[in-house]
Amino acid sequence: MTLPELSAYVAAEFQKTYGRPPRWIAAAPGRVNVIGEHTDYNDGFVLPMAIEFYTVMAADRPVDGKNVITLRSTFEPEPAVIDLAVPVKISTPKWGNYPRGVVAGFQARGVNPGGLDVFLHSTVPLGSGLSSSAALEVCTATLIEAVTGKTIDPIEKALLAQKAEHDFAGVPCGIMDQFISALGREGHLLLLDCRTRKTELVPMSDPAVALLIINTNVKHELGSGEYAKRRAECEAAARIIGVASLRDATPDQLERAKSKMTDVVYRRARHVIGEIERTVHAAEGIRQSNWPTVGQFMYASHASLRDDYEVSCKELDVVVDIAEDIGYKGGVYGCRMTGGGFGGCCVALVKAEAIEAITKKIATDYKAKTGIDAVIFSSRPAAGATIIKA
Numbered sequence: 426m427t428l429p430e431l432s433a434y435v436a437a438e439f440q441k442t443y444g445r446p447p448r449w450i451a452a453a454p455g456r457v458n459v460i461g462e463h464t465d466y467n468d469g470f471v472l473p474m475a476i477e478f479y480t481v482m483a484a485d486r487p488v489d490g491k492n493v494i495t496l497r498s499t500f501e502p503e504p505a506v507i508d509l510a511v512p513v514k515i516s517t518p519k520w521g522n523y524p525r526g527v528v529a530g531f532q533a534r535g536v537n538p539g540g541l542d543v544f545l546h547s548t549v550p551l552g553s554g555l556s557s558s559a560a561l562e563v564c565t566a567t568l569i570e571a572v573t574g575k576t577i578d579p580i581e582k583a584l585l586a587q588k589a590e591h592d593f594a595g596v597p598c599g600i601m602d603q604f605i606s607a608l609g610r611e612g613h614l615l616l617l618d619c620r621t622r623k624t625e626l627v628p629m630s631d632p633a634v635a636l637l638i639i640n641t642n643v644k645h646e647l648g649s650g651e652y653a654k655r656r657a658e659c660e661a662a663a664r665i666i667g668v669a670s671l672r673d674a675t676p677d678q679l680e681r682a683k684s685k686m687t688d689v690v691y692r693r694a695r696h697v698i699g700e701i702e703r704t705v706h707a708a709e710g711i712r713q714s715n716w717p718t719v720g721q722f723m724y725a726s727h728a729s730l731r732d733d734y735e736v737s738c739k740e741l742d743v744v745v746d747i748a749e750d751i752g753y754k755g756g757v758y759g760c761r762m763t764g765g766g767f768g769g770c771c772v773a774l775v776k777a778e779a780i781e782a783i784t785k786k787i788a789t790d791y792k793a794k795t796g797i798d799a800v801i802f803s804s805r806p807a808a809g810a811t812i813i814k815a
């Protein structure tokens with residue numbers, strides 16, 4: 426579904442649910458990270474793009490004038506209800522905590538959205554490493570901007586959404602997902618310096634190449650606990666090396682400190698330090714349309730995430746192996762897992778003319794090796810969050 430189609434669908438569902446048309450509509454995209462994994466919370470660089478898959482919310486004031494936000498969705502029968510007369514707290518259903526956290530963030534800034542009836546739908550596959558949660562948070566924030574007529578700086582919006590995820594969903598995520606959902610630009614990747622929060626748009630519109638997203642359709646449970654553990658291991662490494670964050674550490678410094686750290690902490694740091702460098706080089710490769718070089722950095726990133734950072738899994742490795750087998754001759758430049766890991770998606774850089782053959786080959790071989798059906802699609806870099814109706 427294109428964004429206008431999706432928006433029309435959500436408006437129609439709003440009408441069916443509440444018996445009148447919506448007054449406001451807002452959208453925010455999911456993302457795929459091309460390279461720079463587990464670097465954001467180490468003050469490093471990331472290179473994501475927004476994808477043409479979105480969360481869309483339609484809203485109106487409730488007819489009874491109550492100071493309550495009711496969110497109904499296509500993915501769960503139970504609505505999420507936020508009573509604005511009392512302090513906003515974590516509650517059930519669980520998915521409602523993302524919008525709850527965002528509402529709390531606006532309240533903390535003295536902005537009260539007031540009562541709302543909301544209907545939402547998302548084409549971002551849930552829980553597959555494409556930032557469905559960031560899309561939900563940033564969409565809520567964008568809807569509140571539409572409703573109140575008070576827009577906030579997109580960087581502040583991303584930080585507000587990240588805080589919602591920390592405080593209301595209990596996930597100590599970095600800033601990548603919310604940033605790209607808020608700041609994405611059509612036809613561009615976003616090179617984000619997570620320390621200074623400076624962004625640079627990197628054009629990616631060469632019609633000869635495409636990005637394929639391969640959803641392994643598995644999600645291993647260890648995800649969130651392991652994420653927090655990785656963060657702590659990185660902090661330990663930085664402390665031992667004597668730097669504020671791994672962004673400041675060089676490979677030499679790491680080698681010199683090696684004897685003072687456990688093998689695990691050493692390997693975590695080696696991944697992060699190498700990945701920050703790969704990301705900067707890959708961005709340069711993209712600027713120069715040097716696709717074979719970009720592809721090599723993607724493969725190297727995957728190997729490092731698999732062996733040193735240990736956030737891959739069998740299914741992600743199977744996809745990357747198949748991609749490597751197809752190889753340059755078959756039209757694949759590079760492939761890697763994307764997002765937090767332990768399942769979810771891979772991203773592959775491919776020759777546009779070979780998309781169909783590559784998709785077929787990955788789907789067939791993946792099914793043969795794992796027994797699971799992968800979902801494979803491509804996306805051009807999309808625009809970030811927008812108010813569709815104000």
Ligand code: GLA
Nearest residue numbers: 462463598599600601764765
């Ligand atoms: C998740 C987090 C991001 C980032 C990635 C790993 O998507 O939300 O902040 O840390 O994992 O790169």
